[in-house]
Amino acid sequence: MSPLSGKVQTVLGPMDPNQLGRTLTHEHLSMTFESCYVAPLPGDEDVATAPIEMKNLHWLHQNPYSSQENLLLCQETEAVREELLSFRRAGGGAIVENTTTGISRNLGILQQLSKDTGVHIVAGAGFYVDQTHSDQTRKMSVEQLTDVIKNEVLHGADGTDIRCGVIGEIGMSWPMTESEKKVLRATASAQVELGCPVIIHPGRNPAAPAEIVRILQEAGGDIDKTVMSHLDRTIFDRRELLEFAKLGSYLEYDLFGTEVLNYPFNLEIDMPSDSQRVETLAFLLQEGYEDRILVAHDIHTKNRLTKYGGHGYSHILRNIVPKMLSRGMSQGQVDRILIENSRRWLTFK
Numbered sequence: 589m590s591p592l593s594g595k596v597q598t599v600l601g602p603m604d605p606n607q608l609g610r611t612l613t614h615e616h617l618s619m620t621f622e623s624c625y626v627a628p629l630p631g632d633e634d635v636a637t638a639p640i641e642m643k644n645l646h647w648l649h650q651n652p653y654s655s656q657e658n659l660l661l662c663q664e665t666e667a668v669r670e671e672l673l674s675f676r677r678a679g680g681g682a683i684v685e686n687t688t689t690g691i692s693r694n695l696g697i698l699q700q701l702s703k704d705t706g707v708h709i710v711a712g713a714g715f716y717v718d719q720t721h722s723d724q725t726r727k728m729s730v731e732q733l734t735d736v737i738k739n740e741v742l743h744g745a746d747g748t749d750i751r752c753g754v755i756g757e758i759g760m761s762w763p764m765t766e767s768e769k770k771v772l773r774a775t776a777s778a779q780v781e782l783g784c785p786v787i788i789h790p791g792r793n794p795a796a797p798a799e800i801v802r803i804l805q806e807a808g809g810d811i812d813k814t815v816m817s818h819l820d821r822t823i824f825d826r827r828e829l830l831e832f833a834k835l836g837s838y839l840e841y842d843l844f845g846t847e848v849l850n851y852p853f854n855l856e857i858d859m860p861s862d863s864q865r866v867e868t869l870a871f872l873l874q875e876g877y878e879d880r881i882l883v884a885h886d887i888h889t890k891n892r893l894t895k896y897g898g899h900g901y902s903h904i905l906r907n908i909v910p911k912m913l914s915r916g917m918s919q920g921q922v923d924r925i926l927i928e929n930s931r932r933w934l935t936f937k
């Protein structure tokens with residue numbers, strides 16, 4: 589049996605899962621996202637290169653990936669520290685920090701933030717999407733990738749002794765690349781050996797989540813201990829959503845606070861509003877998936893911090909929970925989503 593069995597592994601070490609409290613299962617506290625820069629529309633070059641200021645905030649909100657400065661969340665540790673203190677005051681307990689190799693994971697910062705604020709932080713092992721894979725990563729076999737991931741959980745990542753407590757977010761494109769498929773198989777192998785939680789970033793296509801589950805299953809992965817992220821921008825048809833839900837992963841709605849007219853990564857997609865996200869949660873609850881739902885904001889750019897007029901890490905606790913209650917969800921259901929489901933997922937087998 590793993591020494592981590594029955595525990596959650598945070599950046600400060602293993603802990604009793606009952607100490608976690610309300611948990612956001614998909615956030616970033618320090619990362620870079622330059623790999624996903626989107627060139628500004630013709631005519632927007634000036635605003636795209638201007639410093640972030642009040643008069644640009646609406647543009648930035650609609651075009652978050654077209655400002656290089658906005659993609660450097662790693663420069664905002666002070667602001668994030670303040671936000672985490674505010675998250676605690678709002679009743680928050682823990683955050684899963686999903687930054688993996690390829691988008692500038694910084695475990696030292698995560699550990700310091702946890703010490704300074706008292707928020708429990710669980711760090712992510714593994715690799716982001718193909719376009720961030722190094723040549724070295726691409727050349728590795730599934731066995732070598734498995735060893736890298738296991739090492740990040742058992743001994744520490746990025747040359748530190750700070751250990752990851754989940755595998756992910758594991759980045760997948762659509763269609764998946766060969767390098768991503770190897771990482772996915774390695775994720776499943778490491779999960780089998782470690783009994784640990786896994787979280788996946790699917791490509792932007794309704795078929796992507798089920799295809800990922802199929803590959804994980806073939807490689808022996810534990811779907812019951814796997815989160816499928818970003819369902820808000822991936823599966824829109826309710827019948828398709830129920831088909832996917834039957835496969836047994838956790839169903840994560842993690843883009844709360846993102847309300848954008850033109851979704852820059854796929855203009856075919858109409859990003860739902862927060863009200864529509866709450867409606868979908870109510871639908872899944874009605875269909876019996878109370879023990880599978882997880883929520884978060886997936887903050888990964890500066891403009892979403894309160895310092896820049898954004899909603900911040902407390903939006904779900906301060907605004908979405910009251911909305912859920914006003915739409916007929918019970919306090920028990922809210923606690924199931926924010927406390928019990930995340931605790932069950934994060935606890936090593």
Ligand SMILES: CCC(=O)NCCS(=O)(=O)O
Binds near residue numbers: 621818843886888
């Ligand atoms: C690293 C942050 C990230 O991948 N966020 C997902 C954004 S989206 O694909 O859902 O738009």
